[in-house]
């Protein structure tokens with residue numbers, strides 16, 4: 279059992295959510311992430327790959343049009359268990375991104391937030407290529423990632439993932455490493471992409487691109 283899961287068990291479900299939100303806020307303001315995504319356009323059909331407990335999905339569906347439909351997937355058990363929004367326009371499923379690609383479902387917005395650093399570096403390109411395959415033509419992809427910087431915040435984030443969450447393989451990109459892979463997979467190094475930062479640390483990088491033809 280990790281330190282994080284022990285604390286969660288001791289707190290119980292209601293306090294766990296309060297504590298998880300407060301803890302996460304020390305690293306990233308998810309409201310800023312959701313507002314940045316909503317500012318990119320109007321989206322109706324949204325998938326979050328690696329949605330975890332549903333904290334970002336709660337804010338995303340709140341920030342998007344009331345008609346937007348959300349689909350959250352995660353390889354971990356019980357995805358979306360802390361989702362706190364309207365249950366009629368959201369679905370969560372424990373699934374791998376490749377399963378959803380195989381089902382032929384396509385989305386006008388694909389969001390990947392703080393997932394890459396949990397995936398072994400050799401598998402990241404393939405993972406993002408599968409995310410690209412989920413895009414409908416003209417769809418938008420957003421990758422939000424914590425990047426490595428020489429600051430105290432990064433030392434705290436690394437310690438949190440490595441020792442509190444217990445992810446022994448966690449590994450962070452620098453901002454330029456992240457941009458290079460993002461541009462390569464989603465823009466084929468031609469189309470432009472946008473960049474934003476989420477409070478409270480510039481380690482929170484948000485990259486977004488519209489992919490003209492969906493898969494090409």
Ligand SMILES: C[S@@+](CC[C@H](N)C(=O)[O-])C[C@H]1O[C@@H](n2cnc3c(N)ncnc32)[C@H](O)[C@@H]1O
Pocket residue numbers: 327328329330331332333334351352353354374375390391392393396397405
């Ligand atoms: C830090 S949480 C981020 C949760 C949510 N996206 C957010 O920003 O609030 C990282 C999540 O990525 C998930 N994850 C890791 N590897 C994954 C993969 N290959 N496919 C889907 N989810 C994955 C983990 O299970 C975990 O729930």
